[in-house]
Amino acid sequence: MQTGRQWGGVVGYDALPRRWVIEGSTITAIAGLIGFVYLIAMVVPAVRRALPFRWETPLGVYGLLLLLSGNYLGLFVAPGERMMGEVGRILHVHVPAAWVAMLSFFVAGIAAFAFLMVGKRGLDSLVEAAAEVGVMEATLLCLLGAIFAKPTWGVWWDWDPRLTSTAVMLLSFVGVLLLRGVVRDPDRRATWSAVATLLSTVNLPITYMSVKWWRSLHQDMSETTGGSTIDDSLRWVMYYNTWAFVFLTVWFLATRWRLAEVRAEREVPDALPEVA
């Protein structure tokens, strides 16, 4: 029996009891809210300092718990997709991977711009952290996409505009990391990598809009401001997993940023002794 929207898009083919969908959507909203309330509380320095542990650690543990339960929901509770069948379950990790990869690269772009404006070393460390986390997530995204493509399109890879622009996005940020690895002078490294990051960030909207601008093999956007083409029986599971990806990304970013700061601190030359 088919359920949900019948005119296309991503549709669950097994009917989930309506009550499950409503309760699942509520649980998903609460799961996201808990993480965001914690994040907002951590904006206050006094609250962060009062904690006996690093502020991001609970977020990482929470993200892992959400990932564990979200993957269970994606594998065993959510229905398959109307046309893709079981393979449609990859949606629950592929889409969140795309969103968090773009989010990390966006953070890198904002940090790079801010660094060029104010020149604070901490922003350069954030560029390094966000670029590295984004590269890890974009690599995951491409692998998941290939695994999704083989049973649905019959090929592991196609030079489709979305896939190509995603590959360019990934490789350009790999270039940023390589640049940081070869430039020894901290000031030059920070400036050059900020410029390279900004140039790479230009590709983000192109990647995002590629499915609209050049209709090809990759499907059009499912989630837009105009609504969703994903049936509710699948959508809440995808968002549940998205919160897991988002909170894990914040954990990764914060931990990697701290690491970059420690390294940057060591590069600062010792102050010259005072003249007697």
Added chain:
Amino acid sequence: MIAPFAQGMGIIQGGSGYVYAAYAITWLFFVGYAVSLWSRSREEA
């Protein structure tokens, strides 16, 4: 492994191996990166 191409009604048949592979790779990447961060943090400490 033969890809489970669409059969009959146009619905893709099978493909659970791809699904489990996707979820396993997700965990491999996240746990692997977390371990990498932990290891580098210890080196810097």
